[in-house]
Amino acid sequence: MSSSAQPSVRTYQNYINGQWVPSGSGKTFPVYDPSTEEIIAQVAASESIDVERAVKAARAAFDSGPWAKITAQDRGRILFKLVDKVRQNASMLAEIECRNTGKPIVEAEYDIADVATCFEYYGGLANKVMGNVMPVPANALSFTMREPVGVAGQIIPWNYPLMMAAWKLAPAIAAGCACILKPAEQTPLTALEFANWFEEAGLPPGAVNIINGYGETCGAALVAHPGVDKIAFTGSAVVGKIIVKSAADTLKRVTLELGGKSPNIFFADADWEAAVDGALFGVFINQGEVCSAGSRILVEKKIYSKFVEAMTEKAKRIKLGPPLERETKMGPLVSKEQYDRVSSYLEVGRKEAKVAIGGGRPKQFGKGFYVEPTIFYDVDNSARISREEIFGPVASVIPFEDEGAAIRIANDTPYGLAGAVWTRDIYKAFRVVKSLRAGIIWVNHMQPTYVEAPWGGYKQSGFGRELGPWGLEEYLETKQVYVNLDETPIGWY
Ligand code: NAI
Numbered sequence: 001m002s003s004s005a006q007p008s009v010r011t012y013q014n015y016i017n018g019q020w021v022p023s024g025s026g027k028t029f030p031v032y033d034p035s036t037e038e039i040i041a042q043v044a045a046s047e048s049i050d051v052e053r054a055v056k057a058a059r060a061a062f063d064s065g066p067w068a069k070i071t072a073q074d075r076g077r078i079l080f081k082l083v084d085k086v087r088q089n090a091s092m093l094a095e096i097e098c099r100n101t102g103k104p105i106v107e108a109e110y111d112i113a114d115v116a117t118c119f120e121y122y123g124g125l126a127n128k129v130m131g132n133v134m135p136v137p138a139n140a141l142s143f144t145m146r147e148p149v150g151v152a153g154q155i156i157p158w159n160y161p162l163m164m165a166a167w168k169l170a171p172a173i174a175a176g177c178a179c180i181l182k183p184a185e186q187t188p189l190t191a192l193e194f195a196n197w198f199e200e201a202g203l204p205p206g207a208v209n210i211i212n213g214y215g216e217t218c219g220a221a222l223v224a225h226p227g228v229d230k231i232a233f234t235g236s237a238v239v240g241k242i243i244v245k246s247a248a249d250t251l252k253r254v255t256l257e258l259g260g261k262s263p264n265i266f267f268a269d270a271d272w273e274a275a276v277d278g279a280l281f282g283v284f285i286n287q288g289e290v291c292s293a294g295s296r297i298l299v300e301k302k303i304y305s306k307f308v309e310a311m312t313e314k315a316k317r318i319k320l321g322p323p324l325e326r327e328t329k330m331g332p333l334v335s336k337e338q339y340d341r342v343s344s345y346l347e348v349g350r351k352e353a354k355v356a357i358g359g360g361r362p363k364q365f366g367k368g369f370y371v372e373p374t375i376f377y378d379v380d381n382s383a384r385i386s387r388e389e390i391f392g393p394v395a396s397v398i399p400f401e402d403e404g405a406a407i408r409i410a411n412d413t414p415y416g417l418a419g420a421v422w423t424r425d426i427y428k429a430f431r432v433v434k435s436l437r438a439g440i441i442w443v444n445h446m447q448p449t450y451v452e453a454p455w456g457g458y459k460q461s462g463f464g465r466e467l468g469p470w471g472l473e474e475y476l477e478t479k480q481v482y483v484n485l486d487e488t489p490i491g492w493y
């Protein structure tokens with residue numbers, strides 16, 4: 001091979017009805033390594049014809065295939081087999097995730113461990129779904145049955161690719177739904193590798209399908225399709241609104257996780273070292289490409305200047321580097337598109353506030369979509385960098401006078417995914433917990449996420465909850481059954 005030739009890249013197809021199939025058009029699209037900007041794979045580019053095929057397969061599986069008759073125990077066993085596959089192949093999956101997203105390998109390893117834990121949790125839950133018997137009068141019996149919602153379209157983002165697939169597939173399989181997963185076009189590779197194990201794990205054809213493509217074509221066709229009963233979406237608020245409007249035509253069930261602009265609140269009495277660490281971790285983990293990023297850092301005036309200084313000093317230590325190197329703490333952003341979006345916010349921020357550190361592209365990289373960890377301070381909560389989700393390593397530090405002001409600023413956002421409060425005062429901590437309008441609140445920490453606990457937002461951060469029994473609920477319908485125990489006619493006419 002001459003030095004100028006491109007190394008050959010693998011082509012991934014769609015996984016429909018238990019088979020790998022090219023897109024109807026035969027077209028593919030490129031997938032990149034954001035640290036080298038090189039193409040690492042080609043993937044089938046799907047459009048409505050491919051969505052049609054996937055829906056046909058999923059409908060057949062759900063309505064009349066072996067999937068329709070499978071026991072809850074067996075669905076649990078399938079999930080446990082997938083757990084084994086993920087654990088046995090964890091380093092391969094972590095490496096692909098790392099190369100495809102640009103996230104540090106150590107973070108990718110945590111993600112893959114969480115993927116296995118998620119399948120394990122729902123494997124255990126599969127045969128614990130039960131209905132109720134209601135206390136109606138003695139001449140009747142009234143009970144509920146829990147049934148799968150049907151064919152679920154699952155549209156996921158690029159920041160935690162296989163983990164987002166797990167959060168959606170695992171509860172849906174546990175519930176007995178048939179799935180059509182559409183990974184983000186930037187990062188489909190781990191989900192496609194994962195599909196290699198479906199058959200061996202016992203998933204019959206059509207039970208879980210994966211189609212690849214862009215949102216505006218493939219994703220939109222999935223949302224509009226009358227054969228799909230539910231859409232579960234994680235991504236931008238802009239697309240969430242498009243989905244709700246489109247889903248209205250067929251009155252699909254919709255659940256949305258749309259990110260936010262989460263406040264991370266620091267009172268003067270907080271444990272100093274832990275607080276400084278927590279402020280940085282809250283916003284810089286995964287390059288800040290996190291739906292629950294603590295991107296608004298609210299700091300009590302008494303400690304404000306010192307806190308900004310301490311954050312800045314510590315941020316200097318964040319090691320940017322190639323994602324596969326184990327010392328790397330921050331890799332490149334996922335794509336050119338995201339790099340351009342974040343860079344444009346850096347320009348806005350330089351006008352709206354003061355720069356404590358960062359604010360541009362790190363000089364040491366010739367290639368790759370790297371952005372410096374950036375701290376803006378003296379930011380007003382009305383600034384664009386305080387209100388709009390940036391989804392990059394960009395913090396806005398906002399001073400506050402007292403508890404009341406902290407709560408007011410924290411809630412002054414259209415979003416409501418998450419929030420955190422740092423203080424040693426238990427009275428204050430829980431007053432703030434009660435006052436914040438958001439779905440996830442951390443006290444003296446930010447970001448830990450457990451599969452056992454619900455995940456989702458208030459306000460424009462979406463609706464519905466993932467994880468825990470709440471995540472399973474979203475894939476279930478409730479059928480109410482009335483049984484008459486009285487043989488005498490109604491006697492009305
Ligand atoms: P996006 O919302 O456009 O993409 C997320 C998923 O939705 C992808 O699979 C995409 O193909 C699909 N999609 C896009 N348009 C669609 C449509 N019209 N119909 C159906 N599906 C569609 O997110 P994007 O453009 O990658 O990032 C933009 C911003 O979104 C980010 O800067 C960030 O603020 C936010 N975001 C939030 C995430 C979260 O975790 N809540 C994750 C990713 C992005």
Ligand code: MG
Pocket residue numbers: 215236239
């Ligand atoms: Mg988009």
